[in-house]
Amino acid sequence: MSSPKSRRRGGATIDLVLCSARAGRLHVLVVRSAAGKLVLPFVWSVDGEALEQTARDLAKDITGHGIPWMAPGVAIASKKHPTDAALSVPFVGVMSATMPTPGGSAWYPVDALPTLTARQKAMADGALETLRLHMDVSPVAFRLLPPVFTLSELQQAYELLLGRPLHKASFRRALQAAYLAEPTDEWRSEGRGRPAQLFRFSPRKRRGGHRSVRFDLIGH
Amino acid sequence: MSSPKSRRRGGATIDLVLCSARAGRLHVLVVRSAAGKLVLPFVWSVDGEALEQTARDLAKDITGHGIPWMAPGVAIASKKHPTDAALSVPFVGVMSATMPTPGGSAWYPVDALPTLTARQKAMADGALETLRLHMDVSPVAFRLLPPVFTLSELQQAYELLLGRPLHKASFRRALQAAYLAEPTDEWRSEGRGRPAQLFRFSPRKRRGGHRSVRFDLIGH
DNA sequence: TGACATTAGTTGCTGCGTGTTACTTATTCC
């Protein structure tokens, strides 16, 4: 928790944009500050300390168990922050939605956040882009899921990150070819429909790597 | 150039990692500070000012003409900075190596930099990763080149960013299919060998976008 | 109980993109 109310103008904060996936939408964890306001978790940066480690400590502090993936976001100095800090460095983390929600906090859809200060809103809005930037390099989608998951859940996570629907058959074939997921013996019945087999993340082969150039840019 | 020698402990700097490609290697622009030391260009962050705009101003200040592409890097608070600033936010820019080198500065291969402070070294070392992160989304490789270039030069730029050789025929086919480059009437004779046709960046079709999932992650 | 809806998972076809190999074209150097 930790948001010393001492105003240190000129200092910097480290803000945590903790994401999970619920019902196919990206959610962000919002906590209640000492002053009773809804805010993203944050701490003041301490001189000389590694920012990412501080962010991980904060995440552990809040969730109680650390988070499986995190990446630095885009620092921002404009707009208002709860602390009036001169500068804020966001860290974007992901975790499974199945973990218990920490006390005093709640998940909000990133496109339907409660009122935050402009700067925290901007950092939350930038989270999806940060995740997208990393997903081709890091198994972000897997980290949004619990250790054991169905292929439909995995596909939903990818669709969420990519922002577009994927083809079931193609998705599964490509996944199998990449040796990234390993089937377990368990099956889960989700209510209606056929039960789904459970998988676990297990990156086996490191295909030392030829992958063709990507000329189909997204942003111009 | 602007690096006020006033020490403001607790403040933040914006550091510029300006990159270009020379002889197939990534180079970084290093300037000479007022104190006569070799440093990356930097300025102090001003409260409330947009970081990226400040970085663009710095780039324009140094090159005299602005740069074609820039992206925020990973903020760092550990290690030593020339100013002893508490925190530094790098911005990674690219430009063509054919532009005149600004007075008082010089290009160094990123893997053979002169002695910098540990923090500036770390920021320079992180530049390539930042470029790689963005190259699937933004035409970074094109921005490393002058407005008019040969396909071999473009391929070299991609090879530099990807860190591996590409196939000539495949590269050209894929490029043509993406409608990203447009041939000009000019040809350039580079000395020995057949002259090469010159192309210009011209992203025509915005293929609104189906591109398959990337399961072949790089980092584990 | 049996038809229907729903979701998971698979298979075969087709076509495009990629890797590969080999070839042609245009220039400089000797």
Place this chain on the structure above:
DNA sequence: GGAATAAGTAACACGCAGCAACTAATGTCA
């Protein structure tokens, strides 16, 4: 004129992606 060098092209094979249609296993409801 011939060798060397680099740009550019053509043809083929194969793998992978999109598509459609199918099977399998469960719940729902009349």
